[in-house]
Amino acid sequence: MYDLESYLATLSTGVVFENPKHYYQEAAKLKRLQKQLSRKKKGSNRRFKARMKVARQHNRIANLRNNTLHHITTYLSKNHAKVVIEDLNVAGMMANHKLAKAIADCGFHEFRRQIEYKCRKFGSELMVISRWYPSSKTCSTCGNIQDMPLEKRTYDCCSCGISIDCDLNASLNISRLA
Template sequence: MTQIKRAFKYRFYPTDEQAAELSRTFGCVRLVYNKALEERTAAWNSERLRMSYGQSSARLTEWKKTAEFAFLCEVSSVPLQQTLRHLQTAFTNFFAGRARYPRLKTRKRSRATAEYTRSAFTWRNGHLTLAKMTTPLDIRWSRPLPVGAGPTTVTVSRDRAGRWFVSMLCDDAIASGTDTDLSVGVDMGITSLVALSTGEKIPNPRHERRDRARLARAQRELARKAKGSRNRDKCRHKVARIHARITDRRRDFLHKLTTRLVRENQTVVIEDLAVRNLLKNGTLARAISDASWAELRSMLEYKCAWYGRDLIVVDRWFPSSKMCSVCGALTAKIPLHVRTWTCRCGATHDRDVNAARNTLAAGLAVAACGADVRPQREPSRTGRSATKQETQRATAGIHCL
C-alpha cells in the first residue's frame, strides 16, 4: 500500500448567497495576489530587497485597516493567506530556475479559485460548509471519499463555462498493482495517439476536430456581438462550454488509456518529447495540442508512482524511427509522410510500431545495466547518450481525478 495525498474533485451547485460570497472571495484573492506581487516587484526594482511571505502577510494586515481595502475583512482570511503562500512558491520556483517570473492575475483570463485549510471549513457527516457560510455546499458525489478520510484542504473553483467545482485533498492508500513482468514501449503520434511495442495502435480520437465546426460557429457569433453586452456574455459562455466539453472528453480518454498501460505492464518506456518546441510548427501545432502528449506523460508519471511501476524516459535524440528493430541498422532519412519502410535486411516496418520497439529496447537496456547499452547507432549531433542513464521513477503528485 502506498500512502499519498490525493485530491477528489466534484461539481457542486451553490445557492445565490454562496455564489455571491465565493465570487467576492475570488476577487479579493486576485486583488491580494496582484498587490503583493506589485509591492515585491517594486521593492526589488528600487532597493534590491526580497520580501518574504511574513512581510507580505504583515502588509495584508495593514491593507485591511485602510478605508480603501476594508472590504477584505468581509471574506475569509484563509484564502487570502493561501494566495500569499502561492505567490511565495511562485517566487521560489522562479529563483530556482523552474518557472518564469510571476504574472498578474486578470479577471477574464486567470482561474477563479480560492483555497481553504482546516480552520476555514467544517466537515461533518459528509457535509462541507465553508467559512462565512451558513449552509453546506450542494455537492454531486460522483465517487466516495476514502473510507474514514476527511479533507485537509479544500479548493473551490469556477471555470469559464460557469461550472463550480470543489477539490478535496485527502490521505489515501493506493494498493500496488498486480505482479507482472510485462514491459511496453510507447511511441506518441498524431494519426495514432500511441503505438505500442506489441504492435497495437490506438487511434487519435481528435476531440477538438470533432467539435471544430460547432466551435467555429460559436466563435463567429461571439465576434458579431457588441463588447460589454449581455448577448456577448451569453456567447462567451457558449464558447467556453464547447471548450470544456472537448477538455473533459480528452481527459477522460487519457485517464482510461494511461490506467490500462500502467495496470498491464511493470515497465513503461516513453520518449522525451519537447512538446513546447514542436508546437512552433505552424502546420502541426493544432493537432499536437489536441493530442495532449504532455498530459499523457504526466498521467503516466504519477500513476506509475502510485502502483509501483517503472517509467523510463528515452532521450529525445534517440533515432527510434530510423533504426531497424531487427538488425539495428540506421536509415539515413525517413520523411514524415513515409509510414512503412523496408530495411536492407528485408524486414518491413510500420514506422510507429518500429519506433515503439526501439524505444522499449533502449529503455530496458538502461534499466538492466544503467549504461548506454543499445543497438548500433551513430552519435547524436549533441554528443549525448541515446537514453537517460537511470530508470526514472515518477514522483508522486497531487492530481484531481
C-alpha cells in the first residue's frame, strides 16, 4: 500500500502539516461497535441503542477531521496573503481502491471549501491552479520534466542531480507558478 496519507499539506516554506489519520485511530472502536450492532435482533430497542453508538462514533471521527481542517485552513488564510492550491481530481483518486480510504480520511473537498471562504473572510488571495499542471513531475531547480511514479516519495532529478521530497518539490513549483 502506498504511503500517501502521511502529509495533509506541504507549504513551499517547508512547513508540513501531518495527517492525523482520525479514521485509522478510531477504526478499532468503530469495528467493535458495528460488530455489536450486527448481533442485535432487528427492530429491538437494544439494536436502536447500538445504532446510535455507531452513529456517534462516525460523528466523532467527522468532528475530529473537521477540527483539524479548521485549524490548518485558519492558519493558512490568516498568516498568508496569497494561498495557492492545486485542483485535485478527488473522484478519480477515490477510484483507486488502495488509496480511497486514506484520501477520504484527508477530506480534500472540505479543505478546499474551508480555504475558499476563509480566504474571503480574512482578505487573503486564493489561487487554484489546474490539475493538469505537472507540479510533481517538474524539477523545482532546473525545470526538467520527468515521470514520477506514485510510490516514489523523493524527486531525483536526472539533469541537475537534486534529491528532494516530492511534496516539497511540487509546492515549490506551485509557488513559482503563482
